[in-house]
Amino acid sequence: MVEKRKPIQVAEAVKRVISNDVMPQKEYVSIEESYGRFLAEDLLASHDVPAFDRSPYDGFAIRSEDTNAASSENPVSFTVVGEIGAGYVFNEEVQPFQVVRIMTGAPIPKGCDAVVMLELTKEISEKEILIKRLFKKGDNISYQGEDTKKGTVLVKKGTKINPGVVALLATFGYHEVAVAKQPVIGVIATGSELLNVDEPLAPGKIRNSNAYMILAQIERAGGKAKYFGKLDDDFDACLAETKKALAEVDMLITTGGVSVGDFDYVPAILKELGAEVLFNKVAMRPGSVTTVASLGDKMIYGLSGNPSACYVGFELFVRPMLRRAMYNAYPHLQKVTATLGVDFPKPNPFMRLVRAKVEYQNGTLVASPSGVDKSGIVSSLGGADCLLLLPGGTRGYEKGMTVDVLLLEDQQGSEWPWDNIVASYK
Ligand SMILES: Nc1nc2c(c(=O)[nH]1)N[C@H]1C(S)=C(S)[C@@H](COP(=O)(O)OP(=O)(O)OC[C@H]3O[C@@H](n4cnc5c(N)ncnc54)[C@H](O)[C@@H]3O)O[C@H]1N2
Numbered sequence: 001m002v003e004k005r006k007p008i009q010v011a012e013a014v015k016r017v018i019s020n021d022v023m024p025q026k027e028y029v030s031i032e033e034s035y036g037r038f039l040a041e042d043l044l045a046s047h048d049v050p051a052f053d054r055s056p057y058d059g060f061a062i063r064s065e066d067t068n069a070a071s072s073e074n075p076v077s078f079t080v081v082g083e084i085g086a087g088y089v090f091n092e093e094v095q096p097f098q099v100v101r102i103m104t105g106a107p108i109p110k111g112c113d114a115v116v117m118l119e120l121t122k123e124i125s126e127k128e129i130l131i132k133r134l135f136k137k138g139d140n141i142s143y144q145g146e147d148t149k150k151g152t153v154l155v156k157k158g159t160k161i162n163p164g165v166v167a168l169l170a171t172f173g174y175h176e177v178a179v180a181k182q183p184v185i186g187v188i189a190t191g192s193e194l195l196n197v198d199e200p201l202a203p204g205k206i207r208n209s210n211a212y213m214i215l216a217q218i219e220r221a222g223g224k225a226k227y228f229g230k231l232d233d234d235f236d237a238c239l240a241e242t243k244k245a246l247a248e249v250d251m252l253i254t255t256g257g258v259s260v261g262d263f264d265y266v267p268a269i270l271k272e273l274g275a276e277v278l279f280n281k282v283a284m285r286p287g288s289v290t291t292v293a294s295l296g297d298k299m300i301y302g303l304s305g306n307p308s309a310c311y312v313g314f315e316l317f318v319r320p321m322l323r324r325a326m327y328n329a330y331p332h333l334q335k336v337t338a339t340l341g342v343d344f345p346k347p348n349p350f351m352r353l354v355r356a357k358v359e360y361q362n363g364t365l366v367a368s369p370s371g372v373d374k375s376g377i378v379s380s381l382g383g384a385d386c387l388l389l390l391p392g393g394t395r396g397y398e399k400g401m402t403v404d405v406l407l408l409e410d411q412q413g414s415e416w417p418w419d420n421i422v423a424s425y426k
């Protein structure tokens with residue numbers, strides 16, 4: 001007798017997954033290697049920026065009070081007592097009616113409280129300039145700490161390091177950066193029909209696309225993938241490889257063999273391993289047979305063999321655990337609303353997660369499927385940058401309705417996108 005599985009709602013399934021603990025770990029990498037990693041500590045400003053009052057222009061540092069009487073009819077003469085470029089300090093105190101020629105980025109000399117741009121002065125000689133208007137204290141000065149103050153938390157732990165964050169790390173002298181250790185995620189593809197990518201097609205066979213897709217998804221989410229190869233549908237071989245892989249990884253993904261077919265061995269393998277199955281049926285399309293289990297402190301993801309179902313299963317269930325394991329507080333895909341670009345007349349009792357593409361049309365975000373909406377489809381994946389969320393129900397969807405979408409390429413993420421998914425805002 002075929003096993004009858006009871007579907008649970010998507011939100012409940014995700015909840016069951018993330019109720020498992022993760023143990024983020026820290027390691028240090030050089031700043032050159034930090035791009036794309038996740039911060040393991042808050043990024044603190046270790047000093048004021050700027051660290052000293054400085055000139056934002058090429059010009060002359062002045063004592064503003066000396067310009068009180070200056071006007072175009074009454075230009076005031078100043079003596080140039082020195083010159084400093086960025087990186088140098090003028091060490092004497094500037095006296096009345098003296099100025100220092102100063103370049104952008106150089107520290108304001110003692111006694112001065114304003115800067116006059118070169119263009120606003122008249123140079124009589126190397127030693128004398130004229131100023132024809134009044135300047136106030138603070139004119140053209142970048143004050144110490146105006147960019148940021150010592151002790152400010154500039155970037156939170158768990159944030160993905162982008163080029164701007166790298167600039168901050170460098171600014172504050174973090175040449176060794178505390179980043180989250182990348183969780184190692186094992187991948188096993190199962191299926192006697194699977195060919196290697198470099199093999200020619202043969203009757204009944206297909207190339208193994210899921211394994212490589214998952215390796216890329218792991219990398220996109222920030223993890224480290226470890227590929228254990230493809231296996232024939234053979235219980236003993238699959239069990240042995242699963243055991244071996246589990247010993248070497250933080251989490252394990254298998255693809256294929258999770259349904260109720262004669263050669264779908266994943267459920268029996270989980271049983272044999274003594275893993276606790278969190279669910280084996282989710283009220284979603286594609287990916288309804290997605291099975292997730294835990295064994296000790298490790299998660300085992302039995303993703304479907306159907307490419308679209310496999311893809312969706314990763315983004316919903318693996319990605320949040322991976323991101324949490326890198327201190328990230330927004331581990332789920334970011335949810336936004338968009339206008340539905342096409343009709344979906346056929347009702348579905350399960351929530352549909354349609355591989356789709358978002359684009360701006362006259363300033364409005366419009367989401368349209370990136371290909372045929374079936375679980376076994378691979379071609380829709382290439383153009384997908386979001387998943388349209390169409391909750392299950394008795395009615396279809398019309399073009400123009402406002403719907404929720406999950407963004408696949410966004411880095412901000414979401415704390416929890418699964419509340420208030422509305423069937424249609426109309
Ligand atoms: N009687 C039932 N049959 C099926 C059910 C069901 O509930 N009752 N569920 C269907 C659904 S939904 C899905 S999804 C699939 C899930 O199948 P499995 O996870 O068991 O995967 P396989 O049977 O191994 O393969 C399914 C399909 O995917 C192709 N495949 C497998 N691995 C790969 C790979 N690495 N790269 C590319 N394509 C792959 C495979 O050739 C099959 O075509 O079950 C339904 N059946």
Ligand code: MOO
Binds near residue numbers: 284376
């Ligand atoms: O799990 Mo299947 O992908 O619902 O088609």
Ligand SMILES: [Mg+2]
Binds near residue numbers: 256257261
């Ligand atoms: Mg199957």
